[in-house]
């Protein structure tokens with residue numbers, strides 16, 4: 001079985017590593033010849049919208065998936081008629097557009113922040129009138145790691161947001177006073193079977209995920225899973241889906257979807273019976289899902305912009321290191337490490353791992 005993947009970054013790399021023992025090979029298509037999945041997969045170097053390269057990919061693969069939501073929808077449409085594409089282009093179209101996501105949450109009765117679509121400055125003014133401040137202006141598509149977002153707390157920020165708008169399709173969102181951020185990593189198989197990992201609790205810095213902890217037994221898990229199941233079933237989804245939530249005094253407020261394996265689920269490599277990468281491949285390949293049960297507690301720290309000394313990371317009991325073999329660049333995710341074991345021990349060692357990661361900022 002060969003799975004074609006649009007995108008050859010670290011998510012594709014970890015999918016490829018998970019596929020090897022299952023006998024699932026990966027062909028990845030990426031515009032960069034340096035794509036970090038290259039060394040562990042067959043790499044096709046091409047823009048995503050080159051029909052000839054997409055045809056090559058289709059000829060080599062038995063099914064298609066993607067590792068990020070910004071692949072041109074037309075690329076998936078091109079492949080769809082030829083071989084199975086999971087998640088479907090329709091699911092991708094919803095999950096890559098913040099407005100469609102918000103409408104989906106509303107339709108399924110899942111609480112989300114008040115919002116308004118805005119394109120012109122007058123629409124922004126009217127939306128601010130209705131939603132109030134503080135608020136956040138976000139681009140509808142192509143935003144990631146906090147990019148394409150403008151907070152609006154005062155008149156100066158409002159002027160900056162008006163200027164940033166520049167005819168772009170955006171969404172104005174009410175500021176959510178959250179206590180913490182969690183995500184649900186969910187997976188649905190081709191036959192409709194669903195499975196859910198324990199919630200992940202996430203800390204961001206400058207819009208980039210810094211730390212994710214597994215939260216087996218979190219009391220909000222049932223509500224998150226109920227919402228996740230409604231979304232999976234409504235979209236007839238196949239593969240891994242991440243749902244990000246804010247935790248507020250009133251409960252969960254859905255923020256956004258990621259139609260793919262997700263950084264906040266990297267701890268599943270050691271902290272769950274079956275990792276999110278393996279389960280994504282099982283789902284898209286039409287195989288039975290593996291258990292998502294937790295194996296102890298886990299915490300994952302991202303290494304951004306630089307990597308710590310591997311010997312110091314691996315000297316921490318229960319630590320596992322994953323490097324992506326990418327050239328260092330400020331703000332670039334270059335690897336992560338997971339601590340894994342009893343909850344107390346993980347929490348005791350976590351400050352040391354965070355300190356090692358600190359040097360990488």
Ligand code: AMP
Pocket residue numbers: 113136143144145146147173174175176177178181204207244255256
């Ligand atoms: P996003 O790209 O929507 O995941 O946003 C990146 C980060 O910005 C989130 O993880 C939050 O920390 C913060 N954020 C996004 N939307 C809101 C909101 N409506 N209220 C408060 N914080 C937000």
